[in-house]
Amino acid sequence: xxxxxxxxxxxxxxxxxxxxxxxxxxxxxxxxxxxxxxxxxxxxxxxxxxxxxxxxxxxxxxxxxxxxxxxxxxxxxxxxxxxxxxxxxxxxxxxxxxxxxxxxxxxxxxxxxxxxxxxxxxxxxxxxxxxxxxxxxxxxxxxxxxxxxxxxxxxxxxxxxxxxxxxxxxxxxxxxxxxxxxxxxxxxxxxxxxxxxxxxxxxxxxxxxxxxxxxxxxxxxxxxxxxxxxxxxxxxxxxxxxxxxxxxxxxxxxxxxxxxxxxxxxxxxxxxxxxxxxxxxxxxxxxxxxxxxxxxxxxxxxxxxxxxxxxxxxxxxxxxxxxxxxxxxxxxxxxxxxxxxxxxxxxxxxxxxxxxxxxxxxxxxxxxxxxxxxxxxxxxxxxxxxxxxxxxxxxxxxxxxxxxxxxxxxxxxxxxxxxxxxxxxxxxxxxxxxxxxxxxxxxxxxxxxxxxxxxxxxxxxxxxxxxxxxxxxxxxxxxxxxxxxxxxxxxxxxxxxxxxxxxxxxxxxxxxxxxxxxxxxxxxxxxxxxxxxxxxxxxxxxxxxxxxxxxxxxxxxxxxxxxxxxxxxxxxxxxxxxxxxxxxxxxxxxxxxxxxxxxxxxxxxxxxxxxxxxxxxxxxxxxxxxxxxxxxxxxxxxxxxxxxxxxxxxxxxxxxxxxxxxxxxxxxxxxxxxxxxxxxxxxxxxxxxxxxxxxxxxxxxxxxxxxxxxxxxxxxxxxxxxxxxxxxxxxxxxxxxxxxxxxxxxxxxxxxxxxxxxxxxxxxxxxxxxxxxxxxxxxxxxxxxxxxxxxxxxxxxxx
Numbered sequence: 090x091x092x093x094x095x096x097x098x099x100x101x102x103x104x105x106x107x108x109x110x111x112x113x114x115x116x117x118x119x120x121x122x123x124x125x126x127x128x129x130x131x132x133x134x135x136x137x138x139x140x141x142x143x144x145x146x147x148x149x150x151x152x153x154x155x156x157x158x159x160x161x162x163x164x165x166x167x168x169x170x171x172x173x174x175x176x177x178x179x180x181x182x183x184x185x186x187x188x189x190x191x192x193x194x195x196x197x198x199x200x201x202x203x204x205x206x207x208x209x210x211x212x213x214x215x216x217x218x219x220x221x222x223x224x225x226x227x228x229x230x231x232x233x234x235x236x237x238x239x240x241x242x243x244x245x246x247x248x249x250x251x252x253x254x255x256x257x258x259x260x261x262x263x264x265x266x267x268x269x270x271x272x273x274x275x276x277x278x279x280x281x282x283x284x285x286x287x288x289x290x291x292x293x294x295x296x297x298x299x300x301x302x303x304x305x306x307x308x309x310x311x312x313x314x315x316x317x318x319x320x321x322x323x324x325x326x327x328x329x330x331x332x333x334x335x336x337x338x339x340x341x342x343x344x345x346x347x348x349x350x351x352x353x354x355x356x357x358x359x360x361x362x363x364x365x366x367x368x369x370x371x372x373x374x375x376x377x378x379x380x381x382x383x384x385x386x387x388x389x390x391x392x393x394x395x396x397x398x399x400x401x402x403x404x405x406x407x408x409x410x411x412x413x414x415x416x417x418x419x420x421x422x423x424x425x426x427x428x429x430x431x432x433x434x435x436x437x438x439x440x441x442x443x444x445x446x447x448x449x450x451x452x453x454x455x456x457x458x459x460x461x462x463x464x465x466x467x468x469x470x471x472x473x474x475x476x477x478x479x480x481x482x483x484x485x486x487x488x489x490x491x492x493x494x495x496x497x498x499x500x501x502x503x504x505x506x507x508x509x510x511x512x513x514x515x516x517x518x519x520x521x522x523x524x525x526x527x528x529x530x531x532x533x534x535x536x537x538x539x540x541x542x543x544x545x546x547x548x549x550x551x552x553x554x555x556x557x558x559x560x561x562x563x564x565x566x567x568x569x570x571x572x573x574x575x576x577x578x579x580x581x582x583x584x585x586x587x588x589x590x591x592x593x594x595x596x597x598x599x600x601x602x603x604x605x606x607x608x609x610x611x612x613x614x615x616x617x618x619x620x621x622x623x624x625x626x627x628x629x630x631x632x633x634x635x636x637x638x639x640x641x642x643x644x645x646x647x648x649x650x651x652x653x654x655x656x657x658x659x660x661x662x663x664x665x666x667x668x669x670x671x672x673x674x675x676x677x678x679x680x681x682x683x684x685x686x687x688x689x690x691x692x693x694x695x696x697x698x699x700x701x702x703x704x705x706x707x708x709x710x711x712x713x714x715x716x717x718x719x720x721x722x723x724x725x726x727x728x729x730x731x732x733x734x735x736x737x738x739x740x741x742x743x744x745x746x747x748x749x750x751x752x753x754x755x756x757x758x759x760x761x762x763x764x765x766x767x768x769x770x771x772x773x774x775x776x777x778x779x780x781x782x783x784x785x786x787x788x789x790x791x792x793x794x795x796x797x798x799x800x801x802x803x804x805x806x807x808x809x810x811x812x813x814x815x816x817x818x819x820x821x822x823x824x825x826x827x828x829x830x831x832x833x834x835x836x837x838x839x840x841x842x843x844x845x846x847x848x849x850x851x852x853x854x855x856x857x858x859x860x861x862x863x864x865x866x867x868x869x870x871x872x873x874x875x876x877x878x879x880x881x882x883x884x885x886x887x888x
Contacts, residue, residue, distance in 0.1 A: 103412035124359020140699030381819030429770015515748025533827030550590035565648035742844035772845030813846035
């Protein structure tokens, strides 16, 4: 079957393509127009990446939380740390900004100095009422000082919510309408309305407003992704076109190749629209990836065409041989590359699954485009001129090939010693690797929102919410004194953890109510006794601030379930796990399972679980990619020994890269673990090309291993060098990204592919020569059943 496929199928394909040139071009144009019409369905992701599957315990708990209390993380925080704020003009302007924000329909409510309420006891009626903290706009500095002194020293309920008493930082919390959280309306409000109001405020007051919060970060993150897509595409086109022209010295060849990959990019966007996938930080990488991966296809096809033209000058025969001789090998290399991406499809993560589907489809698509367009376009053009063929005889390339051949021929022992030494050092480096779950580590370091995150972490102990849900298993069980005391002790444990902010819950509201009962004296900010509890809790149920029921914020409608909210600083995954363990131990100690059902959830915890889950599944994906490609190689070469020989030079670069990550302190995280599956799928292409030529040379040289290896090295060395350089610089384009993950992905893939090129050009032929006798014996007994890359039948006959 394989022989039939290689000897009969591809010549037939070549005839079909060349005889139906116009029809095929019209079909390509039609498909391109159809996919371009799907661009209207493209949209950028407004939601957070769904890393964990829906049936994961952490997802189930989080969904249970949101069902009771609604989606968390809908708050935008604005803060100022500036002594000039406490002047009448600036102070009142800050309060005006809060009023302006509260007027927008996208805003649910605002908690700020302007609408802050104070719980006051009416001594005559013995009831509580919520009175405005600021009854009228202050006109003097003395009024403001008196107000802030009262706020900072006598109202501990608002500590860390609207102010930091140590630094004097004032904060306004804007709660967005939860219905717009995952829509484009949120982005429009933040990028346009909010930005305009803050800019006007800063110009009038000359004060710097710090802004953060999960909606704000997600919006600016999305905008950064959008801005970088165009940058990556232009950068990839520019870099690959310059390198391509340097190699071929032909504007015509460069132009044709650029047309192929540009159409491939159009198809990539069209398939995203057709499948209605959102553009995320991963799917945004696909268009430039198609450029980088598509150019090597063009190199092999055009290089073969020019070799044929130089040999006999017959254009029709040259084009036919390009398709029939290169088509099969190029298909196989693209399949292995697509397989590396396709392994992501098995993962439960929607983010990676969509990336794997679109990337693998488009890799096969760019292969089809290059196989169809390049021969057809060249068929309408005159033969290449002599100057366009000069690159086939470059002296520096001869020097490079001679250098490789000399190492393989005379220094194989040194190659093995170097390989073992590098392997040992890399393994030592691997043991120094660490896993990180930092939420902000990959964000653009020079961006204003990254600096503001650091500001809020320093002032208010983080912005990543972590929730603790307490289910008392009985109606109104939350307001029982025993439950409140347990929650208070748990809050004390949380408050002692430096990476967590002071927790906020119904406990704080009850404490505030007792303080108000005793005429606002701060020392009574504590839980009421059993005797005080009945009266104070009735007052709590009547408390309100800014039109929002405080009790409903902390407790469900039945009084059975309460929430305790804290915020976490950005910490590494190992510290996250320690914090989770400490809090869980406190929960287990305070809340017996037979009376309470208590669990932790929130964005911070979801990110921790999601990172661990993703790293585990990406390692599984890498193992699957290696297994699939091993089976593929076994099918092609019908030899277990050849499978091992082909895997060694491709696994070694992965080990080296992992070792470098350990030495350089580059952590294992979702963005860097992707490197290995992608690089392995691409680097094995060189192995296929080399072994394919080697198998052909075995036939030509009557199973003489040495002659076959050297001939294959000379024949494929140039093309492998060309494609590896294009891939190296093509992936290096991602280094210009402002996202740490994308930058690491580009740099690590580039380095891995460079190691893979050297490994395939030096280690692979060395292994073949060292195993010459055993391989030769097997080949004599069993001739190869497949000829993957027969470069030129005439050459074989001449030899």
